[in-house]
Amino acid sequence: MTRTVAVVGASLAGLSAGRALREQGFDGRVLLIGDEVHAPYDRPPLSKGFLDGGSARDDLDLAREDDAALGFEWLLGQRAVALDPRGQSLRLADGREIRADGIVLATGARARRLPGLGPPGPGDRSGVHVLRTLDDAVALRSDLRPGRRLVVIGAGFIGAEVASTARGLGLDVTVVEALPVPLAGPLGPEMGRVCAALHADHGTRLLAGTGVAGLDGDGHVTGVRLLDGRSLPADVVLVGIGAQPNVEWLAGSGLDLSGGIATDARGAASIPGVVAAGDCAAPWSETAGRHVRFEHWTGALEQPSAAVAALLGADAAAAPGVPYFWSDQYGVRIQFAGTRGPDDKLRVVDGDVAARSFLAVYEREDVPVAVLGMNQSRLFARWRRQLRTAPAR
Amino acid sequence: MIPVCRVGDLPPGEAVRVDADPPVAVFNVDGEFYAIDDTCTHQDASLADGWLDGCSVECPLHASCFDLRTGKPSAPPAKKPVRTHRVSVADGVIVLWPGETPDGAA
Numbered sequence: 001m002t003r004t005v006a007v008v009g010a011s012l013a014g015l016s017a018g019r020a021l022r023e024q025g026f027d028g029r030v031l032l033i034g035d036e037v038h039a040p041y042d043r044p045p046l047s048k049g050f051l052d053g054g055s056a057r058d059d060l061d062l063a064r065e066d067d068a069a070l071g072f073e074w075l076l077g078q079r080a081v082a083l084d085p086r087g088q089s090l091r092l093a094d095g096r097e098i099r100a101d102g103i104v105l106a107t108g109a110r111a112r113r114l115p116g117l118g119p120p121g122p123g124d125r126s127g128v129h130v131l132r133t134l135d136d137a138v139a140l141r142s143d144l145r146p147g148r149r150l151v152v153i154g155a156g157f158i159g160a161e162v163a164s165t166a167r168g169l170g171l172d173v174t175v176v177e178a179l180p181v182p183l184a185g186p187l188g189p190e191m192g193r194v195c196a197a198l199h200a201d202h203g204t205r206l207l208a209g210t211g212v213a214g215l216d217g218d219g220h221v222t223g224v225r226l227l228d229g230r231s232l233p234a235d236v237v238l239v240g241i242g243a244q245p246n247v248e249w250l251a252g253s254g255l256d257l258s259g260g261i262a263t264d265a266r267g268a269a270s271i272p273g274v275v276a277a278g279d280c281a282a283p284w285s286e287t288a289g290r291h292v293r294f295e296h297w298t299g300a301l302e303q304p305s306a307a308v309a310a311l312l313g314a315d316a317a318a319a320p321g322v323p324y325f326w327s328d329q330y331g332v333r334i335q336f337a338g339t340r341g342p343d344d345k346l347r348v349v350d351g352d353v354a355a356r357s358f359l360a361v362y363e364r365e366d367v368p369v370a371v372l373g374m375n376q377s378r379l380f381a382r383w384r385r386q387l388r389t390a391p392a393r
Numbered sequence: 394m395i396p397v398c399r400v401g402d403l404p405p406g407e408a409v410r411v412d413a414d415p416p417v418a419v420f421n422v423d424g425e426f427y428a429i430d431d432t433c434t435h436q437d438a439s440l441a442d443g444w445l446d447g448c449s450v451e452c453p454l455h456a457s458c459f460d461l462r463t464g465k466p467s468a469p470p471a472k473k474p475v476r477t478h479r480v481s482v483a484d485g486v487i488v489l490w491p492g493e494t495p496d497g498a499a
Contacts, residue, residue, distance in 0.1 A: 377454070
């Protein structure tokens with residue numbers, strides 16, 4: 001009898017899982033189930049090249065020509081709503097039951113919304129956006145007109161990239177950040193300040209250390225009220241306050257969902273025949289001593305291979321574990337690899353911070369544990385490689 | 394044709410970006426020279442800044458790999474090939490022939 005693997009989620013992690021199944025010799029049915037109607041597309045350009053019109057929809061396609069030969073069965077525009085606790089079947093929103101011998105959970109994450117604003121719907125104020133999906137990007141793009149006033153809530157990477165793109169399109173941009181120093185979590189306060197300075201370099205106002213009390217306007221947004229009493233006029237608002245994993249649909253399955261789908265280091269969940277990968281998964285980290293969920297593009301690309309090996313019972317090692325992300329803002333490329341701790345010592349080993357071109361290394365007991373590059377791709381590639389091959393800490 | 398640099402200025406394992414239109418990356422793989430379009434076909438990144446492993450270069454941004462001999466992507470996310478170009482050596486100088494097929498290329 002032909003065996004079936006159902007992959008839930010048809011973005012980068014889901015597609016990579018499908019490819020990994022074939023690469024590792026699985027010749028049964030592979031179902032790729034995605035709640036978006038779109039074929040898999042690349043999300044990073046949504047805040048950059050796609051948002052400013054430089055790249056087109058076709059440029060975002062993740063599928064290659066040779067993927068057609070892999071014989072995937074696509075179920076797009078179909079949302080999975082339940083996983084049976086034995087891991088042998090799924091239920092879709094239209095009531096259909098999908099039986100499977102193996103299941104890959106790759107449902108990703110969704111943009112977090114402002115508390116109190118509720119889920120999107122017909123009652124939403126127009127002009128208020130989040131950015132996660134292609135549809136989000138198309139809607140935001142149509143609102144980014146020269147001369148308009150954009151308020152970005154959240155100075156994380158999505159917020160900073162949208163601010164940068166919007167400045168390039170000729171908008172008046174203000175970024176509001178609750179933390180005193182943006183990006184202090186991933187980069188540390190010192191480098192957070194360096195990145196935040198890019199906003200001022202390019203005429204974007206940054207208001208850090210103040211939260212948002214609410215939005216003004218009936219029908220269409222007219223302003224953002226801050227907790228410190230100030231009020232910012234706005235024609236367009238982008239809410240960029242992070243993402244949360246799409247795991248609520250698994251509530252009845254018995255899986256541990258406290259911080260994403262808890263799995264072992266390779267991606268195997270607590271139900272036999274069920275694995276998870278990408279933004280929805282929280283694999284066990286030996287170095288951290290706990291389950292850790294990353295929302296990194298590279299993880300969605302690389303994790304599925306180990307998860308699929310676990311599913312097929314192959315004796316493969318866990319995925320290489322050096323987190324990596326990048327961000328393009330105001331023509332500056334920021335790249336970061338590794339895991340920073342609060343007590344790590346920061347050392348600029350090359351270039352010049354003031355010139356926005358440098359390489360900084362984070363050291364713990366004199367051993368490099370993370371590296372940050374700004375406009376230093378070549379040097380960064382060498383350091384990242386070195387972190388990957390160094391013994392795990 | 395564009396003179397790139399002296400042979401001694403591009404040691405094995407190194408790459409140089411040539412400001413052609415579009416830019417080209419020239420690599421030295423154990424004494425053999427290869428040239429491909431410098432810009433990754435996935436997103437804007439310079440392959441001359443990438444990691445060289447045998448006849449394969451890994452993009453510094455997203456780890457797409459390209460075969461220097463054929464230009465074909467061997468690891469995602471890139472799905473389109475880069476163009477390859479002919480390189481020759483004359484009087485100790487590496488010379489790039491943008492748009493010309495490399496010798497012996499399939």
